[in-house]
Amino acid sequence: MQNTSFSKNTPLVDYSLPNKCPYCGKDLAIAPDTQASYVQPYLFLIDKCYHCSKPILTVYDSVSNQTALSFPLSSPQPFRPEIQELSPHYCMILKQTLVAKELHLDSLVGPGLRISLEWLLWDYLTKLKNISAEELKHKKLAARTSYLQNDLIKLICADIVRIFGNDTIHIFSDDKIDEDAALLAINQLSESIAAEIILSRVHSQR
Numbered sequence: 001m002q003n004t005s006f007s008k009n010t011p012l013v014d015y016s017l018p019n020k021c022p023y024c025g026k027d028l029a030i031a032p033d034t035q036a037s038y039v040q041p042y043l044f045l046i047d048k049c050y051h052c053s054k055p056i057l058t059v060y061d062s063v064s065n066q067t068a069l070s071f072p073l074s075s076p077q078p079f080r081p082e083i084q085e086l087s088p089h090y091c092m093i094l095k096q097t098l099v100a101k102e103l104h105l106d107s108l109v110g111p112g113l114r115i116s117l118e119w120l121l122w123d124y125l126t127k128l129k130n131i132s133a134e135e136l137k138h139k140k141l142a143a144r145t146s147y148l149q150n151d152l153i154k155l156i157c158a159d160i161v162r163i164f165g166n167d168t169i170h171i172f173s174d175d176k177i178d179e180d181a182a183l184l185a186i187n188q189l190s191e192s193i194a195a196e197i198i199l200s201r202v203h204s205q206r
């Protein structure tokens with residue numbers, strides 16, 4: 001959504017706000033008392049969500065005429081309902097990890113991606129494939145992927161093992177994870193699992 005600053009002694013600018021409130025997730029409507037202050041060339045604007053009253057900070061660069069920073073960030077792409085239902089831990093941890101990435105909290109991103117991945121794979125195997133938690137508990141990532149039967153998912157997981165290494169969460173001493181590749185692979189995995197769920201539903205209705 002758009003808003004216009006209107007306080008005295010600040011330039012008048014149109015600036016963008018998220019469409020959904022990053023806190024409560026409702027369609028963003030802002031309370032009518034935007035706070036603004038100007039420290040050249042930046043205009044600092046604080047809006048409040050009408051629904052939950054929480055603040056959204058925008059820093060607007062009056063030289064380049066664009067938003068320099070918005071906090072908190074708008075919610076990442078919503079997860080597919082099939083994935084939310086299968087693995088709420090995955091969704092929660094990945095969401096937090098993406099926020100950490102945007103905020104350049106780099107030490108948290110690699111482990112966050114790794115834990116979110118562990119949850120997605122765990123829930124897929126235990127809930128959808130009925131493999132017992134007891135059996136999986138002490139296995140490493142590569143050994144867990146050997147239970148996979150869907151070839152596409154198996155292929156994606158082989159990439160994931162290459163990107164993350166095979167150990168469970170550990171101190172990432174020397175190796176820096178290629179975060180973009182990791183994120184891409186995790187998204188592919190999530191999409192493939194969602195596709196499997198949706199298609200099996202279609203087949204069972206026939």
Ligand SMILES: [Zn+2]
Nearest residue numbers: 021024049052
């Ligand atoms: Zn809100």
